[in-house]
Amino acid sequence: MKAWIITIGDELLIGQTVDTNSAFIGAELSKAGFDIERKISIHDRRDDILQTFRGINPDVQLLICTGGLGPTSDDITKQTLCEVFDTRLVPDREVLTRVEEMMSRRGFPMNENNRLQAMVPENCRVIPNEMGTAPGMLFEKDAAMFIFMPGVPFEMKHMMTEHVIPILKERFNTQSIIHKNIMTYGAPEALLAEMLSAFESALPEELSLAYLPSSGVIKLRLTASGKDRGMLEKIIGEQVAKLYQKIPDLIYGEDEKPLEKVVGELLAERKQTLSTAESCTGGKIAQMLTSVVGSSAYFMGSVVAYDNSVKRKLLGVPGELLDKHGAVSEEVVTAMAEGVRRVTGTDYSVATSGIAGPDGGSPSKPVGTVWIAVSSDKGTVTEKYVYGSDRHQNILRSSNAALNLLRLQIIRK
Amino acid sequence: MKAWIITIGDELLIGQTVDTNSAFIGAELSKAGFDIERKISIHDRRDDILQTFRGINPDVQLLICTGGLGPTSDDITKQTLCEVFDTRLVPDREVLTRVEEMMSRRGFPMNENNRLQAMVPENCRVIPNEMGTAPGMLFEKDAAMFIFMPGVPFEMKHMMTEHVIPILKERFNTQSIIHKNIMTYGAPEALLAEMLSAFESALPEELSLAYLPSSGVIKLRLTASGKDRGMLEKIIGEQVAKLYQKIPDLIYGEDEKPLEKVVGELLAERKQTLSTAESCTGGKIAQMLTSVVGSSAYFMGSVVAYDNSVKRKLLGVPGELLDKHGAVSEEVVTAMAEGVRRVTGTDYSVATSGIAGPDGGSPSKPVGTVWIAVSSDKGTVTEKYVYGSDRHQNILRSSNAALNLLRLQIIRK
Incomplete structure (x- = not known):
């Protein structure tokens, strides 16, 4: 059962927007048993849309398309679809009512652009959009099904999960x-x-x-x-x-489980708590931990001690340690972990101190040098890593390394 | 001057990996004056690779391809390229030396997989990979140039910026x-x-x-x-x-500038400092601020006060306020902002308190309710938002709202 995914929008081609929609759709279709043969991104241009639709392999049975359905005039998909499916735009009362309700709830007036969103091709089946104003559309042509959804990710995700997947399950017998x-x-x-x-x-x-x-x-x-x-x-x-x-x-x-979720589950099972003290990771570990639903059960909080004054004042790191060893040292990262555990009263704490880059290194501590500590009543353990010069990678790698060290300490007998 | 971007890898189609590579490449090519006509993702399968290469429009002058060059056996691109460009794999001494150096620096032994990475098609021009082990490759065929890069994002980005863009600038006269x-x-x-x-x-x-x-x-x-x-x-x-x-x-x-960068520049110009006290955003604002190179000049730190005990102990939020108004209230968010500013001694502070969801709401405070405060010697200002039920969106929207309120306070006369 072959499927193609097409995402429409200039912003995808010139790289201003990363195409997360096709990844989400790909994962959902794959779970539902489809073989996603190809993903294509094209311009919001009539000719490109028409050429791409003409080039779809004849054995493709499902085409899912996002983007180009917004209220602004850079979106021309709907008009082009009328050419492809030989129809015309007509107003849809249900869609209009939904758009009116949504705008009034948010406290904005209805305007002409909103009213245009309630126009749909006459021979399509409308798929409701509970999260936004642009409706989804479904066409059947030859042996294939064509589904069009808006490009705003959370609107598309809701529509996909609540409406499209049930429709597909009913319609297709997948291998x-x-x-x-x-x-x-x-x-x-x-x-x-x-x-x-x-x-x-x-x-x-x-x-x-x-x-x-x-x-x-x-x-x-x-x-x-x-x-x-x-x-x-x-x-x-x-x-x-x-x-x-x-x-x-x-x-x-x-199953795609990130380290922050595994750590969270281990803590929740044990009814234990966690705090973090972050220097080079700048809050990334806290952000990862709190992205998990229910994290408030075990995550108490974090001190992002970017400046040394915050390390001293809020974490009680002794000034002499900072002077003697520097902030990026085993001694300071240990004091940070023990300090945040003391002030928050948690069972575990994690601390990081390093040089995220791209500047700020020295011969003895090059950019990418990171110290990590985990403290608990089992003691305080530390690790040193030397990564590369990419700031973003250094923050991510340090955060994963810290979460993994924490995991090993939690499961240690 | 038309270009296509092709990304290879099953993980892209089944949505396990979001394709950030094609966005980066699209942005770079666009800056260099190319019209990116299409982006395609295909499987790591011989037939799909061959079919896609045969389907490239004849007026496309540049094809950039990533993925399928790693050391593991799920990567079959290099063998398939030999078919497309009618050649065979031969060992490349320079690439082999580079791989050996890299493995020894990281403290890992060379193995057979690493040695395979030093095999390249005989008629290609090798593009060096300074960040990893898989080399890039360049072919010329008919009037078009074909460039292949590894799929690991930071390796590809370095190769693109340092090698590919200079090659393209020399070879093409772009409009x-x-x-x-x-x-x-x-x-x-x-x-x-x-x-x-x-x-x-x-x-x-x-x-x-x-x-x-x-x-x-x-x-x-x-x-x-x-x-x-x-x-x-x-x-x-x-x-x-x-x-x-x-x-x-x-x-x-x-120019793509995110709010955290604009705020950082405003603070740096004025030699002023910032701290944050985050509840519902869980460290996201600190993480956004510290993703900016040079943020240590103005960002002192953050207290992620996820639990009320941390709000009391580290931010000095009075227990009576929490009992009387609840954590998600104008009174508490005000006390959080003023508290973190006091303990860190910064010129500005930002605080958030809300219900990120998906659970935890009540009729008077539904999921998505967020209070934001900004404190400075101009006083403390607050705003209330009511977003939807999506946790991730609520965290992002609250963070952007907080940064914008901060921006308005900084530029206020």
Whole structure:
């Protein structure tokens, strides 16, 4: 069952907007059993839209398209669709009512642009947009289904989950594709591949393995495809069990789970609490932890001690330590972790201090040098890393390293 | 001058990885004067790679491709390229030396996978990869140039900036495309479009306008294309001046600049300092501020006061206020802002307290209710917002709202 995803918008091509929509749609379609054969981004231009629709492979049964449905005049998709599906725009009373309600709730007046959004192609099925003003649309042509959604990510996501997926499940009888992700931390890609080379060559033919690295975390993705879903689940389960035997120390979780979520679950199970004291990560660890729903049960708070005065005043780091060893040192990161644990009264604390870059390094402490500490009643442990010169990568890698060190301390006997 | 971007990898199609590479490449090519006509993501499969290369429009002069060059066996691009460009893989001594050096610096042993990375198609020009082990490759065929880069984002970005862009500038004589972005905050898209409808209809024919909304910020993008770069710059400058007259209160900056950067520049100019006290935003504002290079000059730190005990102990919020009004209240957010300013001694402070969701709301304080405060020697100002039920959106919108309120306070006379 082949599907294509098309995203429309100049901003995607000139790189002003990262296309997160197609990733979300791809994941949802994949779960529903579709083989996503291609993703294409094109301009908000009549000719490009028409050419792309004409170029769709004849065996594609589902086309999902986002973007180009907004209230502003740079969006010309709807008019072009009337050409493709040989129809015209007519007003839709239900959509109009919804737009009117939404604008009044937000306290803004209705205007001509809002009224244009309630115009839809005559022969389409309207898909409601509960999160915004632009309606979704569904067409059937030849043996394929065409679905159009707005490009605003949270509007599209809601429409996809609440309306489109149920429609697809009803309409298509899909063959099974199962993915299983095993999350690892601690070995770089080539080394991990070497450790797993015998495992990989011995995989059953229904299975394939991919390595997906991201800021220190490497996701191993096993994919199984075939007719018999139960059989595929059994085969994939056997291989996952083998992986746990091969690399038990490197696996920290499954199924796309980020480290912050695994750590949160461990703390919640144990009814324990956490605080962070962040210098070079600048609040990133707190932000990752609090992105998890329910984190207020175990995460008490953080002191982002960017300036040394904050390290002294709020964390009680002694001035002499800062003078003698510098902020980026084992001594200071230890004092930060112990300090934040003391003032917040948490079971665990994490601290970071490093040189995120791109400037500020020295021969003895180059850019990318990072100290990490985790403190608990099991004691305080530290680690030193030397990353590269990319500020963003250094912040992300340090945050993942800190969360993994915390994880190891929590599960330590 | 038409260009296509192709990204290879199953993970992109099934949505496990968001394709940020093509956005970066699109932005760089656009700046260099290319018209990016299409972006395509395909599987790491021989047939799909071959079909896509055969389907490239004949007038495309540049094809840039990323992914499928890693050390693991799920990457088959290099072998397939030998078919496309009718050649074979041969070892490259320079690449091998680079890989050996890199592995030894990181303290990992060389293995067979690393050695495979030093194999390159015989008739390609090797593009060095200073950030990783997989080399880039350049082919010329008919009138078009084909460039292949690894898929790891920071490796690709370095290769693109340091090597590919200089090569393209030398090889192509590009026509000019100029983008100018005007960043706004404070009016939703349809209202902004209404305010600008006369402006938009009066635009010169070389220009087009697009609206790109993201978590409360709306970017207005003016695009000019033509032969005479100087003329285009003049025309676009005139229209930007008009925009500043039309919506002076809504414009906060230009050129993709996020609010955290604008705020940072304002503080740096004035040699003033900032701290934050975050409840519902959970460190997001600190993380945004510290993502900016040089932020240590003005950002002193943050107290992420997720739990009420931290609000009391570290920010001095009186227990009676919390009991009487609840954490999500004007009184508490005011005390948080004033408290963090007192303990850090900064010129400005920002505080947030709200219900990020998806749970935890009540009839009088629904999910999405957020109080924001900014404190300085000009006094403390507050704002209340009621967003929706999406946790991630609520955190982002609150953070942007807080940064904009801070901006308005800094520039207030």
